[in-house]
Amino acid sequence: SAVISQKPSRDICQRGTSLTIQCQVDSQVTMMFWYRQQPGQSLTLIATANQGSEATYESGFVIDKFPISRPNLTFSTLTVSNMSPEDSSIYLCSVDLDEQFFGPGTRLTVL
Amino acid sequence: GENVEQHPSTLSVQEGDSAVIKCTYSDSASNYFPWYKQELGKRPQLIIDIRSNVGEKKDQRIAVTLNKTAKHFSLHITETQPEDSAVYFCAGGSNYKLTFGKGTLLTVNP
Numbered sequence: 001s002a003v004i005s006q007k008p009s010r011d012i013c014q015r016g017t018s019l020t021i022q023c024q025v026d027s028q029v030t031m032m033f034w035y036r037q038q039p040g041q042s043l044t045l046i047a048t049a050n051q052g053s054e055a056t057y058e059s060g061f062v063i064d065k066f067p068i069s070r071p072n073l074t075f076s077t078l079t080v081s082n083m084s085p086e087d088s089s090i091y092l093c094s095v096d097l098d099e100q101f102f103g104p105g106t107r108l109t110v111l
Numbered sequence: 112g113e114n115v116e117q118h119p120s121t122l123s124v125q126e127g128d129s130a131v132i133k134c135t136y137s138d139s140a141s142n143y144f145p146w147y148k149q150e151l152g153k154r155p156q157l158i159i160d161i162r163s164n165v166g167e168k169k170d171q172r173i174a175v176t177l178n179k180t181a182k183h184f185s186l187h188i189t190e191t192q193p194e195d196s197a198v199y200f201c202a203g204g205s206n207y208k209l210t211f212g213k214g215t216l217l218t219v220n221p
Contacts, residue, residue, distance in 0.1 A: 031207060042200060043155065043211045059112075092154065096206050099145065102154045
């Protein structure tokens, strides 16, 4: 497995602002993933982040809204841009180490 | 793309009974099927997984079966305990992309 941390653990933001979420893992991993989990719902893949290449976004998610960085093999960021109350959710990163392990999540509330 | 259906959405059992959760998938190319347990306010935790070259896998009280022909897989928990109460998610796909089922809320009554 791996030790995965996320910052911040939670935040309350005003609509129209942006929030950057950080994901740090204690070992080098090729693939990192960002998911959204809306209250009481399942996990939905936002994008896959590989170091040295552009992130791959899933249907319904676009780079302008969710820009992702992957500067090295242990770190990634997800930005939620121009937020609205509909963006209130838990955002989780995960890493692939032959199995997928999740970070603790960032609980975002947009007012 | 892959579509994963999970049933039931809620399941209540008595302590000591068995619990079975079933999932179906649509993409015959999917080769990896993990199961996650998520307690309230916590991250999803991998509890068991199975790959398409295996029909069954067991880890103590937990087992998973896979039927590639019918495109379905199931989680079996025996001798349930109150601490098994949680939401369980199945997923299907590959190491590079997973699609999750909608989850099953399992309640184990003492």
